[in-house]
Amino acid sequence: MSQARPAKGTRDFAAADVLRRRYVVGVLQSVFERYGFAPLETPSFENLDTLMGKYGEEGDRLIFKILRSGDFMKSVADLQQPKASELADKALRYDLTVPFARYVAQHAGQLAMPFRRYQIQPVWRADNPQKGRFREFYQCDADVVGSRSLWQEVELVAMYHQAFAALGLHVVVRVNHRGLLAGIAEVAGIGDRLVDFTLALDKLDKVGVDGVRAEWRERGFTDVQCAALEPALHSSGDLQATLAQMRRWLSTSEQGMKAVDELQWLIERAGRSGDLALDITLARGLNYYTGCIFEVQATEVAMGSVGGGGRYDNLTGIFGVPGLSGVGISFGLDRIVLCLEELNRVPSLASGPQVLVVQFSNAEADYAYLVASDLRAAGVRTVLYPEPAKIKKQFDHAERIGASWVALTGSMEQAADSVQLKNLATGAQHSVRRSDLAHFDWNQGA
RNA sequence: GUGAUUGUAGCUCAGCUGGUUAGAGCGCCGGAUUGUGGUUCCGGAGGUCGCGGGUUCGAACCCCGUCAUUCACCCCA
Numbered sequence: 001m002s003q004a005r006p007a008k009g010t011r012d013f014a015a016a017d018v019l020r021r022r023y024v025v026g027v028l029q030s031v032f033e034r035y036g037f038a039p040l041e042t043p044s045f046e047n048l049d050t051l052m053g054k055y056g057e058e059g060d061r062l063i064f065k066i067l068r069s070g071d072f073m074k075s076v077a078d079l080q081q082p083k084a085s086e087l088a089d090k091a092l093r094y095d096l097t098v099p100f101a102r103y104v105a106q107h108a109g110q111l112a113m114p115f116r117r118y119q120i121q122p123v124w125r126a127d128n129p130q131k132g133r134f135r136e137f138y139q140c141d142a143d144v145v146g147s148r149s150l151w152q153e154v155e156l157v158a159m160y161h162q163a164f165a166a167l168g169l170h171v172v173v174r175v176n177h178r179g180l181l182a183g184i185a186e187v188a189g190i191g192d193r194l195v196d197f198t199l200a201l202d203k204l205d206k207v208g209v210d211g212v213r214a215e216w217r218e219r220g221f222t223d224v225q226c227a228a229l230e231p232a233l234h235s236s237g238d239l240q241a242t243l244a245q246m247r248r249w250l251s252t253s254e255q256g257m258k259a260v261d262e263l264q265w266l267i268e269r270a271g272r273s274g275d276l277a278l279d280i281t282l283a284r285g286l287n288y289y290t291g292c293i294f295e296v297q298a299t300e301v302a303m304g305s306v307g308g309g310g311r312y313d314n315l316t317g318i319f320g321v322p323g324l325s326g327v328g329i330s331f332g333l334d335r336i337v338l339c340l341e342e343l344n345r346v347p348s349l350a351s352g353p354q355v356l357v358v359q360f361s362n363a364e365a366d367y368a369y370l371v372a373s374d375l376r377a378a379g380v381r382t383v384l385y386p387e388p389a390k391i392k393k394q395f396d397h398a399e400r401i402g403a404s405w406v407a408l409t410g411s412m413e414q415a416a417d418s419v420q421l422k423n424l425a426t427g428a429q430h431s432v433r434r435s436d437l438a439h440f441d442w443n444q445g446a
Numbered sequence: 447g448u449g450a451u452u453g454u455a456g457c458u459c460a461g462c463u464g465g466u467u468a469g470a471g472c473g474c475c476g477g478a479u480u481g482u483g484g485u486u487c488c489g490g491a492g493g494u495c496g497c498g499g500g501u502u503c504g505a506a507c508c509c510c511g512u513c514a515u516u517c518a519c520c521c522c523a
Contacts, residue, residue, distance in 0.1 A: 008514085058521055061447090095523090123523085128447085130517060139523065199521095206519095284522085296523095305523060332523030360481065388480095395483030410481065422482070429482085 009127070009135025019349040020337055021138075024167065025120055028140045028331055031163045032118035035155060037142050040117040042099040048084075048091045054098045054318070056195075056287045062125045064092040064135075092124035096141040097288070097315070097328060104145050104326075105319030113146030113324075120333070132303050132335045141309075143328030145316070150262060153292050153311065154269045156329045160296055160307060161274030168345050169336065170299045171306065172275040176282035177263050177292050178310070180246060183256015184280075187249065188228035190221065197221075198283035201232055205281070209233045235280050239267060242278055259291075266292060275299075288312040294329060301339045307331045352402025353381040354442055355421075358395075359388045360410040367414040371407060371434065378438040399424060405442065 006012055013021065051063055065088035076082040093099050096119045104111065120140045127133060142159060144152050157173055164171045181201075185194045200215035207215070212233060216226050231249055235242045243264050250256030263278060270276055284293045291311030298306050309329030316324045340346045357372045359365055365388070372384040383401065385394045398406050408420035413431075421440070422429045432440055 005514085056521090062521080125522080127521075128519095129515095130519095133522075137523065303523095308523065330523065335523055358482085390480075391482055392479075393483090397483095399483065406483080408481070412481085420482090424483070427483090 007135070009129035009133075011134065011136075015352070016349070017337075020341070020346050021333065023347065023349060024333060024336055024340070025138075025140065027166050028163055028333075029118070029120065031159055031166065032140075032142050035116070035142070035159055037116045037118040037144075040100065040103065040119050041121060042093070042096070042103060042119070044122070045090045045092050046099055046102065048089050050102050050319075051091050051094055051098060054288060054315075055094060059094065059287075062127050063094050064124045064126050066090040066092065093121075094125060095123050096121060096139050096330070097143065097312075100141070100143055100328075101312075101315040101326070102319055104324065105316040105321040108316070108321045108324070111146075114144050114152070115146055116142070116144040118142045132338055134334060137335075138333035140331040140333055141328055143326055145324050145326035148325045150266055150292075152327050153266050156309065156327065157266070157270035157276065157294065158273040160294070160329060163331065164296070165274065167336065167340065169306075169339055169343070170275075171296050172277050172299055173270075173307075174277050174279040174282050174295045174297060175263065175266065175270075175292060176279055177259035178290050179255045179259030180250070180263065180280060181283065183250040183253035183259060184229065184232055186253045186256065188225055190225050190229075193219075193221070197229065201229075201281050202283035204233065232280060239271075239278050242280065243267075246280070262292065284308060284310060288315050290314070291327070296331075298335075298339045301342050303335050303339055303342075305332070306335045306339060353383045354403060355380055355382045355405045355407050356394065356398035356401070356403040357382060357384045357407040357409060358391065358398075359385045360391075360408075361388045364388075364410050364414065367411075368407075368409040371409045371419050371437075374434055374437050375407070378440075380437075380442065395424075 045066055048063075048065060052060055055063075065084065067087060068089050072087065073079070073082075076086045100117065100119065104115065118141060120138065122136050122138050124136050127135060129135060142156065144156075157175070160171070160173050181198050182191070182194055185191050185197050188197075190197060196219040197216070200212050200219060203215065204212050213226060216229065221229070231245070235245060243260060246260050247257070250260065267276060267278060279295075282293060282295055284295065289310040290313040293310035294308060295305045296307030307330055309327070311325065311327035313325045314322060315326060316322070337346075355375055357368050357375070359368050369384055372382050375382040383403065385397065395406060404424055406422045406424060408422065413419050416431075416433075417435075418431055418433045419437070420429055421432055423444070428444075430440075
């Protein structure tokens with residue numbers, strides 16, 4: 001069998017794939033730029049300690065680490081159990097947010113705040129691949145730092161809605177607030193166990209009410225504590241009713257009430273641009289979120305989330321620049337493309353050359369090349385068949401590479417300083433003078 | 447890291463309860479056809495049956511291991 005294959009969780013992109021992906025990227029890019037975000041690119045790998053500890057325990061495990069260069073083994077103290085830092089000091093980026101935070105911390109003095117940037121680059125995770133999950137995939141991020149205003153959240157949600165509307169993909173943006181989850185934990189008396197509480201709660205739609213209860217017990221919560229958390233399992237589907245319920249429940253928690261206020265304010269404004277759902281079970285594993293959190297779900301396809309994001313109040317603090325609040329969203333390019341493909345909703349995208357110039361004989365090759373040059377000068381995508389093969393074979397090749405025209409350039413045409421252009425779809429053939437090539441209508445018969 | 451699934455020609459797949467020399471379609475190469483493709487016809491090349499071991503007179507088929515794939519869990523885009 002073919003042992004020639006790309007590494008686990010990676011893919012090659014053939015011409016049609018590349019065009020599809022470019023199309024989606026183009027849509028996202030235009031939305032980003034319309035909202036005044038400027039592009040940024042960062043290196044594919046960072047110093048290991050820049051990335052470690054930012055994504056939670058599970059995240060750290062999934063970071064692709066890069067072996068140190070040179071004879072690093074000689075400086076390992078215990079060869080039986082070398083420390084990770086002795087073997088690796090660099091790692092492939094795991095997302096775009098942390099490298100961005102590193103960049104902001106580094107240039108905090110020079111950046112005009114609030115600073116908004118977008119970034120479209122691959123990231124790598126040492127995960128086991130499955131449907132819609134890869135070890136190399138593209139994230140398309142838009143973040144703004146240096147503003148605590150909730151208007152940023154409003155605009156980011158509007159960008160989600162606009163981008164997915166432009167792509168023709170129906171989605172619902174689920175929103176929640178870390179402060180709300182912290183408030184729940186606080187009133188239930190488990191404020192110090194926020195992660196255990198939320199990770200289990202996040203699975204509500206998958207494992208059901210009983211499943212979450214069971215996991216809470218597994219994670220060491222007492223019956224009393226579980227009972228106190230119970231209302232989190234029964235939020236009503238209605239947005240306003242849920243907010244009112246939370247307002248009553250969390251009245252003794254300052255952070256909880258603040259979160260409810262913020263969610264209400266945001267939903268009133270961001271809910272106008274498209275589907276927005278309040279989902280108090282939404283947790284998101286990334287450790288650094290502190291305020292509103294988002295996750296985008298395609299409603300017509302079974303696929304993991306196609307986007308996610310949220311507010312992080314102190315990400316640059318780790319890099320020595322405290323007090324900068326940021327908020328950002330991410331689009332999962334690969335999953336978006338998968339959704340569009342599955343729904344057959346990718347616009348047809350032209351590829352391949354328009355014209356193949358046939359070669360009759362070695363003696364006529366110079367003229368064929370001359371015509372090919374004319375065509376290219378006229379901006380026409382052109383391929384010159386490289387040898388005088390059988391005409392049938394050259395026509396077949398034209399068909400296969402997606403050319404819509406064949407140019408015949410033999411001694412007869414050369415004598416008339418012209419070229420025979422044959423449309424492969426219609427069979428229609430035109431004799432065109434070389435000097436008229438620039439004005440030829442290549443779309444006729446299309 | 448856990449569980450399941452699949453692995454036969456370049457691709458998609460047949461291959462019976464284990465039984466000669468492992469098949470088909472598509473694709474590829476050549477010819478019918480040395481200046482006009484798609485159709486048709488003729489001919490041809492191409493397989494360590496993922497890999498290693500075991501059972502058997504005999505294994506693509508049964509058993510064990512291993513690698514790879516896909517899917518699910520975990521987590522996420």
